[in-house]
Amino acid sequence: MTDFGALVAVRNTASRATLGSVAALAGVSKQTVSNVINSPHLVRGDTASRVNAAITQLRYRPHRAAAQLRTRRSRVLGLRIPNRFTDAVFDRFLHALTDAVGALDYRIMLYTAQDDKVEIGAYDELIDRWDVDGFVLTGTHPGDERTSYLSAAGVPCVTFGRPWDDSGHHPWVDVDGAAGTRAATEHLISRGHRRIGFLGWPERSGVGGDRLAGWAGAIAAAGLPALETSRAVNDAHQGRAAAAELLDRTQPTAVVCASDVLALGASAEIASRGLKVGEQIGVIGFDDTDVSQVAGLTSLAQPLVDVAAHCARLIAALLDAPSDESPEQVLLPPVLVLRGSSAAVFR
Amino acid sequence: MTDFGALVAVRNTASRATLGSVAALAGVSKQTVSNVINSPHLVRGDTASRVNAAITQLRYRPHRAAAQLRTRRSRVLGLRIPNRFTDAVFDRFLHALTDAVGALDYRIMLYTAQDDKVEIGAYDELIDRWDVDGFVLTGTHPGDERTSYLSAAGVPCVTFGRPWDDSGHHPWVDVDGAAGTRAATEHLISRGHRRIGFLGWPERSGVGGDRLAGWAGAIAAAGLPALETSRAVNDAHQGRAAAAELLDRTQPTAVVCASDVLALGASAEIASRGLKVGEQIGVIGFDDTDVSQVAGLTSLAQPLVDVAAHCARLIAALLDAPSDESPEQVLLPPVLVLRGSSAAVFR
DNA sequence: CTGTTAGCGCCTTCAT
DNA sequence: ATGAAGGCGCTAACAG
Numbered sequence: 141m142t143d144f145g146a147l148v149a150v151r152n153t154a155s156r157a158t159l160g161s162v163a164a165l166a167g168v169s170k171q172t173v174s175n176v177i178n179s180p181h182l183v184r185g186d187t188a189s190r191v192n193a194a195i196t197q198l199r200y201r202p203h204r205a206a207a208q209l210r211t212r213r214s215r216v217l218g219l220r221i222p223n224r225f226t227d228a229v230f231d232r233f234l235h236a237l238t239d240a241v242g243a244l245d246y247r248i249m250l251y252t253a254q255d256d257k258v259e260i261g262a263y264d265e266l267i268d269r270w271d272v273d274g275f276v277l278t279g280t281h282p283g284d285e286r287t288s289y290l291s292a293a294g295v296p297c298v299t300f301g302r303p304w305d306d307s308g309h310h311p312w313v314d315v316d317g318a319a320g321t322r323a324a325t326e327h328l329i330s331r332g333h334r335r336i337g338f339l340g341w342p343e344r345s346g347v348g349g350d351r352l353a354g355w356a357g358a359i360a361a362a363g364l365p366a367l368e369t370s371r372a373v374n375d376a377h378q379g380r381a382a383a384a385e386l387l388d389r390t391q392p393t394a395v396v397c398a399s400d401v402l403a404l405g406a407s408a409e410i411a412s413r414g415l416k417v418g419e420q421i422g423v424i425g426f427d428d429t430d431v432s433q434v435a436g437l438t439s440l441a442q443p444l445v446d447v448a449a450h451c452a453r454l455i456a457a458l459l460d461a462p463s464d465e466s467p468e469q470v471l472l473p474p475v476l477v478l479r480g481s482s483a484a485v486f487r
Numbered sequence: 488m489t490d491f492g493a494l495v496a497v498r499n500t501a502s503r504a505t506l507g508s509v510a511a512l513a514g515v516s517k518q519t520v521s522n523v524i525n526s527p528h529l530v531r532g533d534t535a536s537r538v539n540a541a542i543t544q545l546r547y548r549p550h551r552a553a554a555q556l557r558t559r560r561s562r563v564l565g566l567r568i569p570n571r572f573t574d575a576v577f578d579r580f581l582h583a584l585t586d587a588v589g590a591l592d593y594r595i596m597l598y599t600a601q602d603d604k605v606e607i608g609a610y611d612e613l614i615d616r617w618d619v620d621g622f623v624l625t626g627t628h629p630g631d632e633r634t635s636y637l638s639a640a641g642v643p644c645v646t647f648g649r650p651w652d653d654s655g656h657h658p659w660v661d662v663d664g665a666a667g668t669r670a671a672t673e674h675l676i677s678r679g680h681r682r683i684g685f686l687g688w689p690e691r692s693g694v695g696g697d698r699l700a701g702w703a704g705a706i707a708a709a710g711l712p713a714l715e716t717s718r719a720v721n722d723a724h725q726g727r728a729a730a731a732e733l734l735d736r737t738q739p740t741a742v743v744c745a746s747d748v749l750a751l752g753a754s755a756e757i758a759s760r761g762l763k764v765g766e767q768i769g770v771i772g773f774d775d776t777d778v779s780q781v782a783g784l785t786s787l788a789q790p791l792v793d794v795a796a797h798c799a800r801l802i803a804a805l806l807d808a809p810s811d812e813s814p815e816q817v818l819l820p821p822v823l824v825l826r827g828s829s830a831a832v833f834r
Numbered sequence: 835c836t837g838t839t840a841g842c843g844c845c846t847t848c849a850t
Numbered sequence: 851a852t853g854a855a856g857g858c859g860c861t862a863a864c865a866g
Contacts, residue, residue, distance in 0.1 A: 553859035
C-alpha cells in the first residue's frame with residue numbers, strides 16, 4: 141500500500157500533508173480531494189465538507205511544484221527590476237503589483253538585466269527552467285523588441301507602458317501623461333497664469349513626448365502663447381540650467397515639468413533669483429515622488445495601485461484563456477496633487 | 488517504451504528537451520545525463536563530452552519543478568517588499584540582491600505583508616505551497632519575532648540588519664551606522680568644527696540608536712562639548728522644526744543627521760535663516776539617496792552591493808550545509824560621500 | 835563508471 | 851459522484 145505515509149502524516153505534524161494523507165483521513169480517494177479543491181462542482185456537499193474538515197485538520201496545502209509538473213503552470217510571473225530606478229515610481233509599482241498578483245494567487249519572481257538584449261537572452265531560461273508563466277514588462281520604449289520575442293515564444297505578457305510604435309499585439313496598461321500635463325496646465329490657467337512654459341526631456345517620442353503633448357494641447361486650446369520649451373536629462377542640475385534658460389528666453393509665470401527632479405531643479409533656479417516658488421512663479425512636477433513631497437511641489441500622481449491591478453487582471457486572463465481577440469488596453473489618468481508650488485492665484 | 492517522446496523532442500524544437508531526450512541522443516541513460524549535470528566527477532570525460540554535445544544541441548535545460556519535487560529544494564528565496572520604502576535604500580538593495588543570488592542560481596520571490604504578524608502568518612504558505620527554500624529578512628528591530636519563528640520551523644534565513652536584542656541565532660549582515668556617523672563627525676572635526684549637533688529619530692534603540700552612538704563616541708573621543716540632540720520622525724517638515732530647535736538651543740556649527748530627509752529639513756531651516764549650508768553651517772545626511780544627490784548633501788553610502796553579496800553567500804551556505812556552528816555575522820562600514828554641504832573649512 | 839528501478843505530489847483520463 | 855491507473859521530469863538508491 142503506497143499511501144502508508146498518510147498515516148504518518150496524520151500524527152506527525154512536522155511532515156507535509158499530501159493529497160493522499162487528506163484522502164486517507166477523509167476516507168475518500170486522492171482524486172476526490174483534488175476535485176474538492178479544483179472542481180468543487182463535481183463533488184457532493186457532504187463529501188466535500190468531510191474532505192474540507194480533513195484539509196483544515198491537517199493544514200493541507202497543495203504543493204505547487206507537483207501541480208506544476210502536471211499542469212505546466214507555475215503561477216509565477218517574471219519581472220525585471222531596472223538597474224536604476226530612473227522611473228522613481230517603480231518601487232511603489234512593485235509593491236502594488238506583488239499585492240495585486242498575490243490576490244489572484246500568482247507570485248512575482250525577479251530578474252535583472254543590463255539592457256533589453258540581455259533581458260531577451262534571459263527569457264529562455266526563465267521560461268524553460270524556472271517555468272515562468274508570463275511576464276510583466278515595464279519601461280516600454282520605441283523600438284522595443286521584447287514583446288514580439290515573447291509573442292513569438294508563445295509566452296503571455298502585459299506591459300506597464302504603451303507600445304510606442306504599434307508593433308505590439310499584447311495587452312497593456314499605461315498612465316495618460318498627456319492628460320496629466322493637460323490637467324496641470326489647465327490648473328495653472330485657472331489660477332490666472334497666461335505664460336506657461338514646459339521643461340521636458342530631450343527625447344521627443346515615448347513618455348517625454350506624451351507629457352509634452354498634453355501641455356501643448358492645453359496651451360493651444362486656451363489660445364495662449366506657445367512658448368518654446370526647454371529640455372534636459374532627468375537631473376536636478378541640468379534641470380536647473382535648462383530652467384534658467386527657459387526663464388530668460390520666455391519669461392513664463394509658471395512651468396510645467398516632465399518630472400519632479402526637473403521641477404526641483406527649476407525651483408532651485410527660481411529661488412536663486414530671489415523669487416518665491418508658488419508665489420511669483422508656479423511649478424508643477426510629475427510622479428508625486430518623495431522629492432516633491434519634501435519640496436512642497438504640486439505634482440501628478442500615477443495611480444499605481446490601479447495600474448498594478450489591471451496588469452494582474454490582464455495577464456491572469458491571458459493565462460486562463462489565451463485568446464486571439466484584440467488585447468485590452470487600459471489608459472489611466474494621473475491625479476493632480478496640489479501643494480504650495482502652484483498655490484498662488486496669479487494676477 | 489516510455490521514452491518515445493525523446494525522438495519527437497529531437498526534431499520538434501517547440502517541445503521541451505528532457506533528460507530522456509538528451510540521453511537518447513547521447514546514447515546513455517537518463518541517470519548519466521543527470522550525473523553530468525549534478526555530479527560531473529562521477530562521469531568519464533568522453534561520456535561527459537558526448538552528453539554535453541547533446542545538451543547543447545537540444546538546448547536542454549533541467550526543469551526546476553521536477554528536480555524540486557525530488558530534492559525538496561526550489562532554489563527560491565522569499566523576500567518581503569515593505570509597504571513604504573522608509574528605508575529609502577531598499578530599492579537598490581533589491582536590485583543588488585537579485586543579482587547576487589542569481590549568480591548562485593537562486594531566485595527572489597516577493598511577498599507583501601502589513602506587519603510582522605501578517606508576515607509570520609504568510610510563512611507557512613510560502614514554505615509549504617511555494618516551497619521557498621529560505622528567506623532574506625530586512626528591517627530587523629528590537630522585539631523582532633520573525634527569525635525565531637523561522638528557526639523553529641527549520642527554515643534558514645539571513646537578515647539585512649542585526650538582531651537588536653540578541654535573541655537571534657542566525658547569520659546577518661548589517662551596515663555599521665555608528666562607524667558612519669563617527670566618520671562623519673570626525674570629518675567635520677577635521678574641518679575645524681567644534682560644536683557639532685546631532686539630529687536623530689525618536690527611537691533610542693536599533694538603527695537610530697546606533698547612528699546616535701557613533702556621533703556621541705566621536706564627540707567624546709575628541710573632548711568636544713556634548714550638545715544635546717534633537718529628534719524627529721523621518722519627515723522633512725518635522726526635521727526642519729527639530730533642526731530649528733537644535734540650532735536655537737545649542738548653536739552648533741555643524742549637524743550630523745540620521746537620514747538624508749532629516750538633513751534636507753535641516754538644510755531648509757538653515758537656508759531660511761539666511762545662512763549657507765556648507766559654508767556657515769555644515770550638514771551631513773545618511774544613506775546617499777537621490778535626495779542628497781539633488782540637494783548636494785554630504786552623506787553616508789551603504790555598501791549595498793556588498794551587503795547583498797554577503798546575504799546571498801550566507802543563505803546559500805546554510806542551504807548547502809545546514810550547520811549548528813555559530814552563524815557568521817558581517818558588519819560593513821558605510822562610505823562618506825563628500826558634497827558641498829560639508830565643504831567649508833570652519834574657522 | 836553506468837544503468838535500472840522507484841517515487842516525489844499532483845492531475846488527466848478513463849472506468850465504475 | 852467517486853475511484854484507479856498512469857505519468858509529468860527528475861534524482862536517490864542500488865545493482866552491475
